Amino acid sequence: MATSAGPALEVRNVSLSFKGVKAISELSFQVERREICALIGPNGAGKSSLLNILNGVYIPDSGEIVFEGEHFRRMQALEAARRGIGRGFQNNALFSGMSVLDNVIAGLSRKSRVTLFEEAFRLPRALSQENAFRARALDVLKLFDLEKHAETVVGTLPYGVQKKVEIARAIVAKPRLLLLDEPLAGMNANEKQEIAAVIARLNRELDLTIVLIEHDIGIVLKLAHHVVVLDYGRKLADGPPETIRDNPDVIAAYLGAQHAEAAA
Amino acid sequence: MSEINLPAAAEPVDSIGLKALGVAAAIAVLLAAPFLASEYWINAIIVPFLILSLAGLGLNLLTGYAGQLSLGAGAFMMVGAYATFSLQLRVPDLPLPLALIVAGLIAGAVGLFFGIPSTRIKGFYLIVSTLAAQFFFEWLFLKFPWFYNGNSSATIALSRGLSFFGLDANGPHGRYYLTLGIVALLTLFSFNLIRGQTGRNWMAIRDMDTAAAVIGVPVFRAKLQAFAVSSFILGIAGALWAFAYLGSASVQSFGLTRSYQILFIIIIGGLGTIRGAYFGAAFVSLLPLALDWLFQHVFSGHVDAGLLQNIQKAIFGLLIIWFLIKEPEGLARLLGLRRAQGTRRRLFPS
Numbered sequence: 001m002a003t004s005a006g007p008a009l010e011v012r013n014v015s016l017s018f019k020g021v022k023a024i025s026e027l028s029f030q031v032e033r034r035e036i037c038a039l040i041g042p043n044g045a046g047k048s049s050l051l052n053i054l055n056g057v058y059i060p061d062s063g064e065i066v067f068e069g070e071h072f073r074r075m076q077a078l079e080a081a082r083r084g085i086g087r088g089f090q091n092n093a094l095f096s097g098m099s100v101l102d103n104v105i106a107g108l109s110r111k112s113r114v115t116l117f118e119e120a121f122r123l124p125r126a127l128s129q130e131n132a133f134r135a136r137a138l139d140v141l142k143l144f145d146l147e148k149h150a151e152t153v154v155g156t157l158p159y160g161v162q163k164k165v166e167i168a169r170a171i172v173a174k175p176r177l178l179l180l181d182e183p184l185a186g187m188n189a190n191e192k193q194e195i196a197a198v199i200a201r202l203n204r205e206l207d208l209t210i211v212l213i214e215h216d217i218g219i220v221l222k223l224a225h226h227v228v229v230l231d232y233g234r235k236l237a238d239g240p241p242e243t244i245r246d247n248p249d250v251i252a253a254y255l256g257a258q259h260a261e262a263a264a
Numbered sequence: 265m266s267e268i269n270l271p272a273a274a275e276p277v278d279s280i281g282l283k284a285l286g287v288a289a290a291i292a293v294l295l296a297a298p299f300l301a302s303e304y305w306i307n308a309i310i311v312p313f314l315i316l317s318l319a320g321l322g323l324n325l326l327t328g329y330a331g332q333l334s335l336g337a338g339a340f341m342m343v344g345a346y347a348t349f350s351l352q353l354r355v356p357d358l359p360l361p362l363a364l365i366v367a368g369l370i371a372g373a374v375g376l377f378f379g380i381p382s383t384r385i386k387g388f389y390l391i392v393s394t395l396a397a398q399f400f401f402e403w404l405f406l407k408f409p410w411f412y413n414g415n416s417s418a419t420i421a422l423s424r425g426l427s428f429f430g431l432d433a434n435g436p437h438g439r440y441y442l443t444l445g446i447v448a449l450l451t452l453f454s455f456n457l458i459r460g461q462t463g464r465n466w467m468a469i470r471d472m473d474t475a476a477a478v479i480g481v482p483v484f485r486a487k488l489q490a491f492a493v494s495s496f497i498l499g500i501a502g503a504l505w506a507f508a509y510l511g512s513a514s515v516q517s518f519g520l521t522r523s524y525q526i527l528f529i530i531i532i533g534g535l536g537t538i539r540g541a542y543f544g545a546a547f548v549s550l551l552p553l554a555l556d557w558l559f560q561h562v563f564s565g566h567v568d569a570g571l572l573q574n575i576q577k578a579i580f581g582l583l584i585i586w587f588l589i590k591e592p593e594g595l596a597r598l599l600g601l602r603r604a605q606g607t608r609r610r611l612f613p614s
Contacts, residue, residue: 081480093475110480
């Protein structure tokens with residue numbers, strides 16, 4: 001850990017627009033270390049865009065990101081990965097032609113220390129790194145009960161399994177901040193519980209700070225320590241799940257009467 | 265192949281034994297080939313087939329594995345051939361194998377340079393950049409007599425032939441073994457690369473480049489590596505094409521047609537497979553021969569010979585089109601190997 005004081009992540013007055021259309025306006029919030037922060041809000045609220053800013057896919061118009069005490073006007077994708085920001089995508093962005101194991105090992109790419117030359121000749125350093133990477137990736141696959149799919153080409157697996165592979169790939173390099181975009185989407189109730197349990201475990205056992213986007217409010221309220229509600233690129237509410245649940249603005253804008261009753 | 269989830273390394277002992285036996289048999293056949301085949305077959309079919317396979321392999325690393333489209337294969341082959349010529353002429357102390365390696369490195373550096381635009385552009389636009397290499401080097405090597413040592417025909421040939429370390433590789437057998445050795449070695453290196461971190465980075469970029477960057481794949485470096493390694497192999501293939509197959513070469517030996525031929529080889533053989541390059545090269549070198557043989561036996565004497573030649577070309581083209589419709593993933597897939605459905609290679613990343 002770089003510094004032990006201060007929040008893990010701070011978003012300060014960040015704005016983003018696409019061809020003049022505001023996606024995010026003047027958004028600020030903090031994510032404390034070791035917390036699970038959920039971003040919720042209707043479609044088009046700017047949640048995914050925000051994650052894309054955090055790991056350098058989009059460049060914000062203004063504002064800044066503070067990650068572990070360091071200030072960034074913009075992130076570079078590779079720089080974000082190097083600093084320990086892991087990412088799972090909304091629509092699986094796996095490498096479809098590669099095996100499950102290779103997909104996960106690809107997540108260790110930035111840890112690679114061997115040269116092209118060493119790999120071409122399979123010199124000892126290349127071999128030992130390859131073995132270490134395989135072992136590490138298999139450990140992570142075990143966490144998701146995916147060992148049996150290790151050698152399967154990932155594009156052939158069902159959606160729910162692919163989602164798990166994606167989370168495995170995102171955490172294999174031991175990130176300090178994990179960004180997950182709808183990790184539970186498209187799963188059945190059992191799978192949702194299973195993945196939610198894994199996310200809680202990662203948070204607890206690896207001290208991993210997690211920012212996730214999720215639409216299943218029931219699970220969000222149980223899983224998250226902190227909820228940020230977005231609507232039309234603005235922050236509508238920010239606080240612990242209990243206060244969010246009772247916030248009349250949130251109920252009106254997003255949860256709707258039925259959801260509020262169900263959650264109460 | 266992998267739909268049924270076989271455990272990674274748990275092959276039954278006898279199947280390993282069979283595999284080893286198969287490999288041993290293949291090596292024996294490869295080593296004995298010059299004594300089984302006629303001189304004509306070695307000179308005119310087997311050696312060029314091996315060299316085209318090598319060139320296909322080089323391009324396949326770039327296009328099939330790293331997903332970077334290139335029409336510059338001929339240019340990088342040309343650079344390798346002219347660099348070998350220059351080195352043998354001007355640094356006579358450098359033995360041929362080392363000259364080939366240095367020529368490969370020069371071609372690799374050139375490839376790396378022409379790969380720089382790939383960090384900004386892809387697909388069709390990248391073709392333009394690699395085409396620029398094609399036209400630039402055709403112009404360069406014709407324009408300045410220094411490159412072909414000012415001889416009147418503007419061709420290049422090794423004055424000392426293919427001799428090194430006291431060995432004479434000028435005969436058909438020598439050329440075959442020289443080519444086979446280099447092809448085998450570079451195939452092994454390529455295989456090592458693609459199953460390691462380098463290959464994973466390349467395939468990650470090919471399959472989803474934005475995600476690759478976000479999960480920490482050094483996209484910029486990996487793309488340039490792909491261009492450099494691919495051009496290294498193409499450069500050596502070019503030198504072999506010029507001196508082990510043709511004997512003497514000119515820029516016409518490496519024109520745009522050559523670039524297309526190499527690209528066809530990997531499309532037909534199978535993008536993103538090592539063996540695809542060999543299948544594709546076999547297809548493009550053997551099919552015209554087969555057509556030739558067929559036409560001579562069926563139509564000879566009845567139809568004008570020039571017309572026959574053109575008909576053959578048309579049939580060759582039609583066969584390629586038919587084949588690509590039937591099996592867009594190439595011969596490697598057709599022969600029942602590798603990759604399940606729904607993961608087909610696309611030439612143009614979306």
